Amino acid sequence: MAHATVQDLEIDSLQSLAQAQVGCDFRIRALEGPGCEQLRHLGFCETLQVRKLAGGRNLICSVCGTRLAVSSALAEQVIVSPVTP
Template identity: 50%
Template sequence: MSAAHAPSQTAQRAVTLNQVALNCDVRIRSLSGPACDRLRDLGFCEQMQLRKLSNGRNLVCTLCGAKMAISRELAEQVLVDPVR
């Protein structure tokens, strides 16, 4: 496999926070949508690591040692990659 294919494979791995399974550790790749500033105010920044704890009406995750609850609409604007 050539190095030219690696970026496209990496791009395919990014999913929204809504799509992540429970208790998975992920790293924020980017914030995309109208609420980016609000998410950054809450501590959701690129390269931050988090763990998704619940998947109900509001999504609960740990970020920097704190539990945070955000709406599913906000979680849809957080693109993440799995942590290895």
């Protein structure tokens, strides 16, 4: 019987930042979409840790100590996975 690997579990837990739960820490796994260059310039890059502070039409998150307001449409292009303590 095949066992799920850590990688499989991680892929299962991938979600967009827009869907992610408020108040939790996540790691950015991928940036997919037309707005990702804009995001990269502002510091949204793969492997960085992000904390979602508020949801809504524009969500608020903290990356490297900077608070950013990001439209939910743009947040859909940020794929994250939860950070396990």
